[in-house]
Amino acid sequence: MKWIDLIIISIVEGLTEFLPISSTGHMIITQKLLGISDSNFIKTFIVNIQFGAILSVVVLYFKHFIRSLNFYKILFIAFLPSAFVGFLLNNIIDKFLENVFIVAIMLIIGGVIFLFIDKYKPKNYDNHITLKKSFIIGCFQCFALIPGISRSAATIIGGLLQKLDRKTAAEFSFFLAVPTMFAASFFKVLKNINYLKITDFEYLFVGNIISFVVAMIAIKFFINFLTRFGFYWFGWYRILVGIVILILFQL
Numbered sequence: 001m002k003w004i005d006l007i008i009i010s011i012v013e014g015l016t017e018f019l020p021i022s023s024t025g026h027m028i029i030t031q032k033l034l035g036i037s038d039s040n041f042i043k044t045f046i047v048n049i050q051f052g053a054i055l056s057v058v059v060l061y062f063k064h065f066i067r068s069l070n071f072y073k074i075l076f077i078a079f080l081p082s083a084f085v086g087f088l089l090n091n092i093i094d095k096f097l098e099n100v101f102i103v104a105i106m107l108i109i110g111g112v113i114f115l116f117i118d119k120y121k122p123k124n125y126d127n128h129i130t131l132k133k134s135f136i137i138g139c140f141q142c143f144a145l146i147p148g149i150s151r152s153a154a155t156i157i158g159g160l161l162q163k164l165d166r167k168t169a170a171e172f173s174f175f176l177a178v179p180t181m182f183a184a185s186f187f188k189v190l191k192n193i194n195y196l197k198i199t200d201f202e203y204l205f206v207g208n209i210i211s212f213v214v215a216m217i218a219i220k221f222f223i224n225f226l227t228r229f230g231f232y233w234f235g236w237y238r239i240l241v242g243i244v245i246l247i248l249f250q251l
Contacts, residue, residue: 001042001203005034010049010207014214017053018174018222020114020153020234021241024050025103028147029245032100040195044188045207051185052208053215054177060219064175071175077131078138078172079179085142086184090191093145104245106148111238117157118231127168134172136162141176148242151177153234166226174219 012030016023027046036042058065065071086093140158144151152173159169189196189204 107242114235
């Protein structure tokens with residue numbers, strides 16, 4: 001992988017990690033468009049640089065992370081389902097990372113769901129996140145193990161169905177990304193450490209720095225956009241991108 005390829009993929013990660021459009025899916029698509037072949041390093045890179053993006057959450061919401069031990073208990077309960085399923089199905093998930101067709105289909109399905117979920121408005125919002133709510137949202141995160149679903153999309157939808165408002169659901173999705181992506185990044189590097197060279201670690205370091213900076217900007221944009229416009233345009237964007245990919249896939 002060339003340095004310019006690294007920069008492009010890292011920017012794509014930073015822009016899309018917290019948008020409900022699948023950062024992994026967009027990185028896989030970008031990888032294919034750049035003509036980068038699949039390898040253990042590429043799979044590790046795509047997962048690992050998401051760690052840089054989630055560090056931006058810790059910086060932007062630092063006060064939340066020093067608020068109370070209950071905050072960490074809630075995050076831990078929400079983290080457990082995807083950690084358990086991800087560990088069991090890791091080899092299958094790795095195969096999904098090579099399949100652009102699956103990414104396209106999941107983008108379209110998620111887009112259609114967003115067009116409907118955007119109209120969902122509970123009579124009474126309840127923004128208090130209990131252990132039960134956090135576990136249910138964590139179960140929704142398991143769907144995001146399939147590239148193209150989007151981790152943020154799955155967890156935000158889970159939050160909305162638990163009567164959280166858009167802003168609260170989105171921010172809890174950000175918080176949940178921290179333990180989830182830290183574990184995924186660490187596990188992926190540990191699994192492939194024997195295949196990685198010194199230069200590969202340089203790529204990972206630079207990629208994480210770029211995704212961190214870009215994600216700082218993307219988070220602020222997303223919260224403002226979501227509060228004003230909801231998920232409608234994200235839904236149509238997903239559907240359009242998915243259709244274009246399917247057409248290119250057939251060609």
